[in-house]
Amino acid sequence: MMSYSFGVLLFGLGIAVTIALHEWGHFATARFFGMKVRRFFVGFGPTVFSFKRGETEYGFKLIPLGGFCDIAGMTNQDEVTEDEKPRAMVNKPWWQRVIVLLGGIIMNLIVATTVLYGLAVTSGLPDPNPDTTAVVGQTGCVAPAQKPTGELEACTGVGPAGGAGLKAGDRIIAADGNNLESFAELREYVMAKPDETVSLTVVRDGQEIMTDIVVASAQRLNEKGELHTVGAIGVTSAPLDLFKTYGPVEAIGATANFSATVVGDTLRGLAAFPAKIPGVVAAIFGAERQLDGPVSVVGASRVGGELVERSMWPMFFMMLASLNFFLAFFNLVPLPPLDGGHIAVVLYEKVRDFFRRLRGLAPAGPADYSKLMPITIGFAAILMGVGAIVIIADVVNPIRIFG
Known part of the structure; x- marks a missing residue:
């Protein structure tokens, strides 16, 4: 106060x-x-x-x-x-x-x-031209479902992304050869691939590596508040640096x-x-x-x-x-x-x-x-x-x- x-x-x-x-x-x-x-x-x-x-x-x-x-x-x-x-x-x-x-x-x-x-x-x-590349903030488990209140159910384990070796700071630039401009594009791509394998192109320490991840299936609420099946890999975005110092x-x-x-x-x-x-x-x-x-x-x-x-x-x-x-x-x-x-x-x-x-x-x-x-x-x-x-x-x- x-x-x-x-x-x-x-x-x-x-x-x-x-x-x-x-x-x-x-x-x-x-x-x-x-x-x-x-x-x-x-x-x-x-x-x-x-x-x-x-x-x-x-x-x-x-x-x-x-x-x-x-x-x-x-x-x-x-x-x-x-x-x-x-x-x-x-x-x-x-x-x-x-x-x-x-x-x-x-x-x-x-x-x-x-x-x-x-x-x-x-x-x-x-x-004016921020870098919106999908950068891994952290990895974790995938909650199997979402409660009507919007909260995620409890989960355990390292999750698909963590199990495949993704680390904080990794820059994900493509999925199955499709260029990604932002974390939002990665999320949308993964959500459409439940139970499928997705090949991600990752930049780590200046080197490109390929990482195959089996996308988990999860229940999430849609805009109408109804549960539907989506894909998830258990990864969150690092904060975007929208400011630039000169x-x-x-x-x-x-x-x-x-x-x-x-x-x-x-x-x-x-x-x-x-x-x-x-x-x-x-x-x-x-x-x-x-x-x-x-x-x-x-x-x-x-x-x-x-x-x-x-x-x-x-x-x-x-x-x-x-x-x-x-x-x-x-x-x-x-x-x-x-x-x-x-x-x-x-x-x-x-x-x-x-x-x-x-x-x-x-x-x-x-x-x-x-x-x-x-x-x-x-x-x-x-x-x-x-x-x-x-x-x-x-x-x-x-x-x-x-x-």
């Missing part, structure tokens, strides 16, 4: 750091271009504590579900003093404004790829390739996000929670706790990397108040002024954000509503990846 609680707190801390780094991306780029940053806060709601250094106030707020970087003159509705006007964001070149707005997104991408690179050189990343240089390409896969999954997840909300609502009232459904900060932290409880640290950090990818691309959605919405406004100004120049007109200045307020308020309300729904679901019916 202690490790679970530690994992929950640690993942929550990881989220807070992620938010802080996202806002720091805006902060650092704004300062670089000479803009005035008034406040830099992690969280929303009442202020827990703050301090002022230079012209910027830094601090934490009570609700750790976001953060903000208050840049003077971010929109034309932001009141600025005479001293702030030269450093106001709206008065800076359009490309500088876009870079500042992208600063948080870029920071999320840097964090995500850095975490994945760290995994690549330590515990490894999922191998050297410092090789890990760069591996990280890039795996990041591309995660980005693709993230974009598909974002596209499917609205369709999954009804399922989350149903889960609040007792329906089964889908493992691939949306989760809040609360739900993600609980999953992080489960992973730490089982010492699954690579998966813990992989989930943190995935969260950063999600935040990056979610913030690119071209609707205010998200970063993508502000970027869309800046690009609109640039395109509008281009056509004004073609007509011999002067630039029109910053866009009137008051016209966007209905969209901003409406989308913000939707985000808050969806966030509340997901948080409630994560409290009353949380996702449990281990059942």
Whole structure:
């Protein structure tokens, strides 16, 4: 229980750091271009504590579900003093404004790829081409039948595979001359050969040897729960090594390739996000929670706790990397108040002024954000509503990846 609680707190801390780094991306780029940053806060709601250094106030707020970087003159509705006007964001070149707005997104991408690179050189990343060859884990006796509960009856002896000399670590590459790609293919082949002799091609210590095994006959339950006769040789598979560790240089390409896969999954997840909300609502009232459904900060932290409880640290950090990818691309959605919405406004100004120049007109200045307020308020309300729904679901019916 202690490790679970530690994992929950640690993942929550990881989220807070992620938010802080996202806002720091805006902060650092704004300062670089000479803009005035008034406040830099992690969280929303009442202020827990703050301090002022230079012209910027830094601090934490009570609700750790976001953060903000208050840049003077971010929109034309932001009141600025005479001293702030030269450093106001709206008065800076359009490309500088876009870079500042992208600063948080870029920071999320840097964090995500850095975490994945760290995994690549330590515990490894999922191998895109894993070796699925059937490798013997251990040999044993063959249970004559299977109980209605699914348990196997007791048995004795070394079993057909052990009696024929198969050993742990043997790689079975063919059966009766038929190439085998995986342990599943070996199992299916053997199950269809009760009381028959099967010749297996085995690689041991780099040498190929042929081993003849008389397949035992056993009773097993089928999909309908009925007993039927199958073949068995008394062998289990060694765990597949689905992760691959890379050297410092090789890990760069591996990280890039795996990041591309995660980005693709993230974009598909974002596209499917609205369709999954009804399922989350149903889960609040007792329906089964889908493992691939949306989760809040609360739900993600609980999953992080489960992973730490089982010492699954690579998966813990992989989930943190995935969260950063999600935040990056979610913030690119071209609707205010998200970063993508502000970027869309800046690009609109640039395109509008281009056509004004073609007509011999002067630039029109910053866009009137008051016209966007209905969209901003409406989308913000939707985000808050969806966030509340997901948080409630994560409290009353949380996702449990281990059942």
